[in-house]
Amino acid sequence: MRTWLAFFVFAFGLASEAHIGSPNVFFEGKAGEYFVRAVIRPPQVVPGLAEITLRVPGEPVERVMVLPVFSKAGRQGAPPPDEARLVRGETNLYTAALWLMKPGAYSVDVTIEGSRGRGTLILPVNSMATNTRPMSRGLGIVLSALAVLLFLGALKIAGAIFGESRLEPGARPTKKDQWRGRGAMGLAAGVLALLAFGGKLWWDIEDANYRTNALYRPLPVLAQARTERDQQILTIKVDSAERRGQWTPLIPDHGKMMHLFLVRDGEPGAFAHLHPARRNETEFEAPLPPLPAGPYHVYADVTHEDGFAETLTATAEIPPASLAMKRLWLGDSAEPICSLEVAQKLATNLFLPPDADDSWQMDNAERGDPRPGNNYPHDPVQHVVDAGGGYKMIWENPGPFMENHDISLRVRLLAPDNQPALLEPYLGMLGHAVVRRQDGTVFAHVHPVGTFSMAAQEFFVKGMARKGSALTGQPHQSPEEQQSSAGELHRNHTKGVGTAGEVSFPYAFPKSGPYRIWVQTKSEGRILTGVFDTTVAAAK
Template identity: 35%
Template sequence: MESFRLKTILLFSTLYILTSTFSFAHIGSSGVLFQGQAGAYRVLVSLQPPDVIPGTAQVTVYLENGNVKTVMARPIYFRTGDEGAPSADPLASVPNQTGQFQGIVWLMGGGATSVQITLDGDSGKSEIVVPLVAIATAQREMPAGLGVLLSILGLLLVVLLITAIGASASDGLLKAGIPLTPKQRRARWTNMGIAAVACTAILYGGSSWWNNWTDDYRQFMYKPLQGTGKIMNQNNERVFQLKIDTLQLVQSRQRRTTLSYLIPDHGKLMHLFLVRQNTFDAFAHLHPERRDTTTFEAYLPKLPAGKYLVYADIVQRSGFTETITDTIEIPAVYGNALLKTDPEDTYVVTDPLNNPKQIPIDENVVICGKPGTKTKLKDGSSIVWEGKPDVSFEAGKPYQLAFEVLDPAGKPAELEPYLGMNGHAAIIKSDGSVYIHLHPVGTYSMAAQQSMQSRIADTTRIYRLPTNTQVFRDSIDRYIASLKAMTPADRDRLLMASMTGMDSQKMAGMKHENRIVFPYAFPKPGQYRIFLQIKRNGQVLTGIFDATVKAASM
């Protein structure tokens, strides 16, 4: 275990250098991490997608146990599936680093994709599929010096080509020392003139093609979905409504909008996080219901009035994951604010950033904690963030965010699955520029992984979405309704059974250890607040912790 933690530290130490700050399913935290079971092997996989397409994704695999001799990796695109995927490439064993493999895979097309990792060792052959979003988010500029050099070389080649063509109709027909006749001189100049016109036309055509290609690339660069939130009064209750705007995407021809083909993640079609701006002293995790293709609504709990940051996670049928952002002004509470859109909707009130212990009286109040401190939850149990108090984290450095849950008597608490996992965490930077929804198994969407696995099992070479959007939507709505009708234990058993990388022994009997670990590297300096959510005795509980992150030391 210690060696695996050391390897994790080495891995995370490279993330800050290799990654950009753009992300799709999260804000400001790039790359994908998978930590879990690949057959008999427990692995940590890091994928760093390129920001230009075509491009190469960096792949790093660490082994916690077992003796693996070869590791292969290949990209599998949702559109073309397993049948249209290229052959796998070997990952090289890193010298002097036992159990560490590293390499690249070429991503030639954009959109929802994945990297299939195949491990072969003493415990046999195992595979794991890690979902990835491959979309162009940057455009490279050619250095001025290189452009001048290439222009000079290109001009030289054109002159040489024109000269050679002219000589082929004159000097090239004569023996050495024989002078050209006037007719041959005219033929040389005529051919050189024709060659000059032809080369000019070729250069102009190539330049036009290049400019058109550049314009198309710029037009198809990824632009995030935009959403507009508002608060409505329905029967004297506050209702949050989010409308997703797809007009910009249609106008820019960026990509086909597929909001009719959303699929649930952890059994929910949308995960909505609200946090009061600047103070971060009020937080809600809601699951709005879909009213039409672009409209989602949810009853608001007793969140105090103020301006809130909005983060809404959705997953498309292809596994393409996105986070829609907005800010919204929430008015003061009216009505009884007891109605819930979803039984697992939850909220919490805590002390503001930089102003501890100044909190209102509310049944959902939780005092914020720091590393090495104990935070008491509303049911009397508590969460301890393992570590030294008043520690200052470094941006880009690796950290295993480890939490231990204790019951009211101070003994290890028995956790219940919450949305199919033993814990969830939302980490948000104080200025809202970083947001990530974490799980103990990593930073990827479970629904995206399941979608890619089902696509790999499908032998259809080119996937096409169903033409009848209403039929697809109705089937998803029926599935979500069936989940709501189940008992919590049955629902979580069903959700966990489909999650790759989960330990089957822990799934048996729905028992979980009371220690939860989230691998994460804070991407940049600043203040962060961590909202950790667990479930005990049928009740969702939220613990809040603060972290101060400084610039990485050289």
């Protein structure tokens, strides 16, 4: 018997760079021998100017070059690179403005030259129209006044041409001349009125076309939970007909076609990071752990074959898990254990086995954790949370935070013996952070190297080079330098492997208000999740 429990929700059209309400791209890592912290602020309209700032600590560099590359044109079709200028009063902060002319996936290729040689960096960014720019009231009044002036002037000119142009100097117009001039003015008024009406009609058509076809709108998604052989399975269906021709094949990010996040509001809170199996081009399925029943927000990160990354959204109603499923997933443990060993055990007992990298978390109140003084693992006062298995996470810089202020979220993991834990790569990274504003208007999946899709970056570093000479490398890069860029990509993605305890995430909260942050790391084969709450102040 199959029980379908879900409802259809259209994804809401907020700006995203594989994110919701958080379009800026952040990077922290190395370009050759240079450490770089970069921020790209894409435009809200297309064509538009993207602003990029790069901080290169250490000794001054000779120059910084930046180049926007459109995925469909390649580097051969890119304009000449721009030189980023040094910000006045700074010694290592550079800025540039780059035109993004078409909607789609771009990369910003950064080249740094200095005493330590040349370093290259490739940062993917989405170019998409997410807004319209309204005309200011003052400008509208001025333009309206000028239009009336031009209208009256055109009538006066028409009347003079037909009523007075044939008169001798000093002669006065006859009544016939006056009526001829007035008739010309009336005819001109009609013609000008038709032109104004046609212009308004053209304006409305262009505006409707822009809002319908140019403004980015995430595809509608249906999330449904069903029960099969006592197991709960979540199905994700993308309605590709809504944006015909724009749902293109996907490429894997860290080996996964989709990164799916489930968030339950209220008490008890719950969170899951799953990796559905693809059934066809638009349908995915993921086995559900025994999460608390109730409504969930669903976020699906995907990257298309052209490097364009987006976050699809839906809501789903998840029914209660059976007692047998809880026992199977949890065993004798009072908390989720997310590891390869547990995944392998589940694979032998479930109709649809979970992915080995799936992870989930529940508030202690749901788990029935009896430990006193730690009933709320996301207590914003303590800044120390239970990550499961006796591990603790410490938020090293818990604020205060201000909107649009660049920061690094630093978290330290302690082993059950209160010693720094040895971090292991989880999905190719030392950690993952999921940032969500309480009302859902902001959602971001952040890595230690930044907020962009790793699959998109790999596409621009490697994938475009495989398409042929027209898209191969930067104009000034040799094959050896292209290979070096690919090696730097791997080192940045796995930077700090084997370091003890600490991981950081570059970010800036885009809006003030309450936020929840889930930080995921891996140690001794176990995926650990810590939950933190914070409130971001408005900019002064």
